[in-house]
Amino acid sequence: MAYKMPCAGGIAERLSDIVHDESAWTEFIRSGRAKKVSLAEHENVYFEGDRADRIYEVADGAVMLYKLLPDGRRQVVEILSGGGLFGLQAGELHDCSAETLVASTLHAADRRDVEAANELQSHITRCLLEQLQILHDHTVLLGRKNAFERVATFLMRFVPLRGGAGCLGPGPDADDRVILLAMTRQEIADYLGLTIETVSRIFSEMRRRNLVAVERHDRMRICDVCGICRLTGTH
């Protein structure tokens, strides 16, 4: 299942003017120094505290990184889709757990091989900087946005080219878009720092206002992209 990353899509497009040479990374993957790993939906890749001996790239699918508090509260801290790197650590242990959201294919490489390959470092730096920028935005969402704004911001991340700098607004046709959430209500809640009840209540309220239509539990139609965008708190 092709999954559009909810966060990085918009940023990738905003950065599209920057030339980024990925050839060294592509060559590294092709050279056989990275193994292909196929995982089912909701399969664990590693747990927080495991030794960080391998570095992963999402070839296809989507992966969430999450952290648990001792009493079971969970926070999803990152969502990665095609091209996203994860598992890199400054220390020796993973600081998060990683789990697939949907059936996914990963490239898994030995950490020492990646660290020893100088030609990969600019690709890695760029990926880390994109992740930092997404985390800065997410920190604003968690620290300063209300529940309605959080859900609206989450939905807008599935609509690249809209809502950010240079948004052209709606075209001449209906301003709708079908999006594939590929996350359960609980996962969305754990990503947005909300309860599942709040997420469901806000989706219901958005339906009542004809802003969205739920076509399937993981498939939603945004009926009015501008309408959702105006609710993000960033408009």
Next chain:
Amino acid sequence: MAYKMPCAGGIAERLSDIVHDESAWTEFIRSGRAKKVSLAEHENVYFEGDRADRIYEVADGAVMLYKLLPDGRRQVVEILSGGGLFGLQAGELHDCSAETLVASTLHAADRRDVEAANELQSHITRCLLEQLQILHDHTVLLGRKNAFERVATFLMRFVPLRGGAGCLGPGPDADDRVILLAMTRQEIADYLGLTIETVSRIFSEMRRRNLVAVERHDRMRICDVCGICRLTGTH
């Protein structure tokens, strides 16, 4: 004023077993390719949306990165102290504003010089990975911790070697520690996703319970480190 970074301290110590060669970076700074810039307390370094032509290192002092929503709500997204790098971007523009918290000295280097110096990349990667790890922890704080846990977590970040993996607990003497906040109540609130009233109320409640004593507006005595640690939600 020497300022102990509230976040990176603990992490730096947890990572102390990892050898990290900073010599290339030190040599780059010494070579004169980075200029020394002295700034007063609460002086702006750059604004969100400015061109990201320079990369900075905190030589001495502390800097906050923040983002504003159009209605004026502010979220402090990172706090950097000695050795912290900031201003690196994947794109061409700064995604945050940067402002000193206290009088600070920065090393400022041309972005192209840094990007062209292959020998600096492992230092940069390591700094970015440490920042990502801090942001993961901060995401948990903002997304899942209550106000009391947030303030307690913030205070514990000033007490390195305690509270994390391998904490030895209190010694034979009084379990207190004097810490220099170097942030206003408003800045703390904007970092922790709280209102200034909530931060003040929680400090008052902690005083009432003899967990802390406020010695000066920016100087606090933690009277019972274990007591504060048990309130972090991570204990």
